[in-house]
Amino acid sequence: xxxxxxxxxxxxxxxxxxxxxxxxxxxxxxxxxxxxxxxxxxxxxxxxxxxxxxxxxxxxxxxxxxxxxxxxxxxxxxxxxxxxxxxxxxxxxxxxxxxxxxxxxxxxxxxxxxxxxxxxxxxxxxxxxxxxxxxxxxxxxxxxxxxxxxxxxxxxxxxxxxxxxxxxxxxxxxxxxxxxxxxxxxxxxxxxxxxxxxxxxxxxxxxxxxxxxxxxxxxxxxxxxxxxxxxxxxxxxxxxxxxxxxxxxxxxxxxxxxxxxxxxxxxxxxxxxxxxxxxxxxxxxxxxxxxxxxxxxxxxxxxxxxxxxxxxxxxxxxxxxxxxxxxxxxxxxxxxxxxxxxxxxxxxxxxxxxxxxxxxxxxxxxxxxxxxxxxxxxxxxxxxxxxxxxxxxxxxxxxxxxxxxxxxxxxxxxxxxxxxxxxxxxxxxxxxxxxxxxxxxxxxxxxxxxxxxxxxxxxxxxxxx
Amino acid sequence: xxxxxxxxxxxxxxxxxxxxxxxxxxxxxxxxxxxxxxxxxxxxxxxxxxxxxxxxxxxxxxxxxxxxxxxxxxxxxxxxxxxxxxxxxxxxxxxxxxxxxxxxxxxxxxxxxxxxxxxxxxxxxxxxxxxxxxxxxxxxxxxxxxxxxxxxxxxxxxxxxxxxxxxxxxxxxxxxxxxxxxxxxxxxxxxxxxxxxxxxxxxxxxxxxxxxxxxxxxxxxxxxxxxxxxxxxxxxxxxxxxxxxxx
Numbered sequence: 269x270x271x272x273x274x275x276x277x278x279x280x281x282x283x284x285x286x287x288x289x290x291x292x293x294x295x296x297x298x299x300x301x302x303x304x305x306x307x308x309x310x311x312x313x314x315x316x317x318x319x320x321x322x323x324x325x326x327x328x329x330x331x332x333x334x335x336x337x338x339x340x341x342x343x344x345x346x347x348x349x350x351x352x353x354x355x356x357x358x359x360x361x362x363x364x365x366x367x368x369x370x371x372x373x374x375x376x377x378x379x380x381x382x383x384x385x386x387x388x389x390x391x392x393x394x395x396x397x398x399x400x401x402x403x404x405x406x407x408x409x410x411x412x413x414x415x416x417x418x419x420x421x422x423x424x425x426x427x428x429x430x431x432x433x434x435x436x437x438x439x440x441x442x443x444x445x446x447x448x449x450x451x452x453x454x455x456x457x458x459x460x461x462x463x464x465x466x467x468x469x470x471x472x473x474x475x476x477x478x479x480x481x482x483x484x485x486x487x488x489x490x491x492x493x494x495x496x497x498x499x500x501x502x503x504x505x506x507x508x509x510x511x512x513x514x515x516x517x518x519x520x521x522x523x524x525x526x527x528x529x530x531x532x533x534x535x536x537x538x539x540x541x542x543x544x545x546x547x548x549x550x551x552x553x554x555x556x557x558x559x560x561x562x563x564x565x566x567x568x569x570x571x572x573x574x575x576x577x578x579x580x581x582x583x584x585x586x587x588x589x590x591x592x593x594x595x596x597x598x599x600x601x602x603x604x605x606x607x608x609x610x611x612x613x614x615x616x617x618x619x620x621x622x623x624x625x626x627x628x629x630x631x632x633x634x635x636x637x638x639x640x641x642x643x644x645x646x647x648x649x650x651x652x653x654x655x656x657x658x659x660x661x662x663x664x665x666x667x668x669x670x671x672x673x674x675x676x677x678x679x680x681x682x683x684x685x686x687x688x689x690x691x692x693x694x695x696x697x698x699x700x701x702x703x704x705x706x707x708x709x710x711x712x713x714x715x716x717x718x719x720x721x722x723x724x725x726x727x728x729x730x731x732x733x
Numbered sequence: 734x735x736x737x738x739x740x741x742x743x744x745x746x747x748x749x750x751x752x753x754x755x756x757x758x759x760x761x762x763x764x765x766x767x768x769x770x771x772x773x774x775x776x777x778x779x780x781x782x783x784x785x786x787x788x789x790x791x792x793x794x795x796x797x798x799x800x801x802x803x804x805x806x807x808x809x810x811x812x813x814x815x816x817x818x819x820x821x822x823x824x825x826x827x828x829x830x831x832x833x834x835x836x837x838x839x840x841x842x843x844x845x846x847x848x849x850x851x852x853x854x855x856x857x858x859x860x861x862x863x864x865x866x867x868x869x870x871x872x873x874x875x876x877x878x879x880x881x882x883x884x885x886x887x888x889x890x891x892x893x894x895x896x897x898x899x900x901x902x903x904x905x906x907x908x909x910x911x912x913x914x915x916x917x918x919x920x921x922x923x924x925x926x927x928x929x930x931x932x933x934x935x936x937x938x939x940x941x942x943x944x945x946x947x948x949x950x951x952x953x954x955x956x957x958x959x960x961x962x963x964x965x966x967x968x969x970x971x972x973x974x975x976x977x978x979x980x
Contacts, residue, residue: 293754293758294751294755297747297748298744311737315736315737321745321837324865325839325840326748328843
């Protein structure tokens with residue numbers, strides 16, 4: 269803790285500015301290759317790792333990046349941590365991957381509902397992985413470049429002087445908690461994994477992850493699927509093809525890691541075991557940061573729910589928004605999130621999306637099917653209402669323009685007030701016209717604002733989809 | 734995927750310059766590689782020349798007595814602020830530095846920076862060279878010098894070694910005769926160490942091309958590592974060594 273010193277947003281902004289300077293010091297020389305496409309950071313990672321001479325030079329030149337990023341967080345992590353914890357807002361902490369594959373889209377979707385997204389610093393995570401599990405240096409470079417530039421694209425948003433706090437980054441790892449807590453969590457994770465493994469395989473007496481591998485030894489991915497297919501599994505894994513391709517990919521990646529055993533059994537056990545450890549880490553940091561969990565992939569979401577129960581409305585809505593059916597939200601420019609905050613529309617969006625959803629409904633919808641359908645309905649209704657409001661205002665404006673002003677003017681010229689029949693002065697006639705014009709102008713402004721506001725940006729993106 | 738157009742000179746230079754800037758931040762006395770210093774000199778010179786004209790910068794390592802890694806960089810001033818690199822030349826071997834070689838030189842510099850002090854051991858030298866030059870071409874003889882000596886003696890006795898004409902002079906024979914069974918490796922003349930050490934090649938990995946025969950405790954100036962690499966890749970040695978051979 270920082271001795272009760274009040275940490276300001278400006279302090280946090282300066283720390284993040286320093287963070288991006290550090291990134292720029294190490295990777296600034298290749299940033300000009302980053303394209304405009306939403307997945308250009310992935311291309312950049314793949315291609316930088318594929319040029320033999322250049323990739324070797326980069327790897328040598330950034331050899332001390334890991335040390336520098338650790339040093340940076342040793343100095344600043346507590347400040348950021350305390351600042352986030354102190355924010356009395358709806359915050360969501362991401363887990364399930366190093367960071368969302370296209371962070372910008374994830375932020376656009378999430379921040380229609382939550383105040384802030386917290387993600388683990390990808391530079392910290394990837395460099396830690398390099399020290400512990402990644403054995404292939406080119407794979408490391410690919411991932412490091414890709415994840416760093418994924419975040420780099422949001423640099424302006426993170427460093428914006430506006431009071432938004434849309435996205436926070438900080439180091440998240442069990443290595444940062446005290447050894448006793450870490451041991452307790454690892455032991456509990458291991459025990460929970462064994463319980464789960466015994467449940468899905470029907471095999472009793474498993475004592476460790478090594479035992480689990482031994483039990484499945486020699487079996488193919490397909491055979492493993494046949495053993496576990498009727499047990500509690502993520503919905504995604506219940507589809508055989510998904511299961512086969514997921515673990516086939518996982519085993520391919522394992523060859524680039526410090527895992528000597530490339531068997532299907534080892535791949536399966538390693539992945540499932542890692543999910544139980546990860547959920548422990550995620551839950552711990554959610555509690556510390558007073559944040560809700562958020563996911564962008566059903567598999568890790570399932571394991572979190574399996575361990576801790578599905579956490580309720582906010583977490584479910586934020587996670588449901590990541591479903592493919594809401595991809596149209598990605599078309600909104602990232603800067604528009606600032607407008608959403610400026611217009612004070614976040615509460616409106618939140619209330620709109622919550623319509624018809626309760627904590628109980630969310631907890632009973634592990635696959636987020638009903639929740640996402642309800643959100644979809646809520647969006648449609650909100651869009652219809654918005655369109656109807658604009659249309660109504662526009663009708664009112666044209667009514668005033670076409671009828672009220674010409675009639676008022678004409679009658680005044682005749683020296684009478686319509687409907688009353690009294691003679692009026694020239695001054696009152698002018699006041700009458702001014703009043704109508706003012707009303708017209710006000711309505712036009714309202715209509716214009718409504719047409720240009722954030723909801724209309726959403727409607728535009730939705731209709732373009 | 735849109736193919737990224739990598740410009741080896743431009744990108745390689747930028748990556749290395751960023752590295753150099755970071756070293757300066759850590760240590761204001763950091764001494765960058767002569768190529769960078771020659772670049773800097775050439776850039777200063779550009780301020781004084783007209784559009785279309787060239788500016789040359791020169792730099793090297795070493796002292797007044799002995800020069801290492803002499804480089805010249807020629808830059809041309811183009812329209813606007815554009816600069817064209819005309820040439821990067823190693824003046825020791827008097828050859829234009831190919832771009833891949835430039836990147837190898839930069840990598841050697843980075844590896845050497847990780848080793849404190851101004852000198853390296855033969856093993857450190859070999860490790861650096863093998864890390865940046867593909868194929869594990871270098872080997873430090875170290876403690877295997879006795880094995881090399883005995884093998885050399887045996888081959889000589891069996892007349893399986895035919896000495897080159899230029900070493901069959903009186904001085905060489907004199908030096909060879911002075912070597913006794915108990916002469917420490919440190920006391921062997923450099924040329925004889927090289928000759929003896931080279932016979933061990935047949936017992937080493939087939940990829941090994943250069944055996945560093947310096948005694949294992951000797952301290953080799955870092956700048957000599959660049960010389961070895963340049964000589965191996967661009968100098969006379971390169972005429973005998975086919976780098977494209979499969980490992």
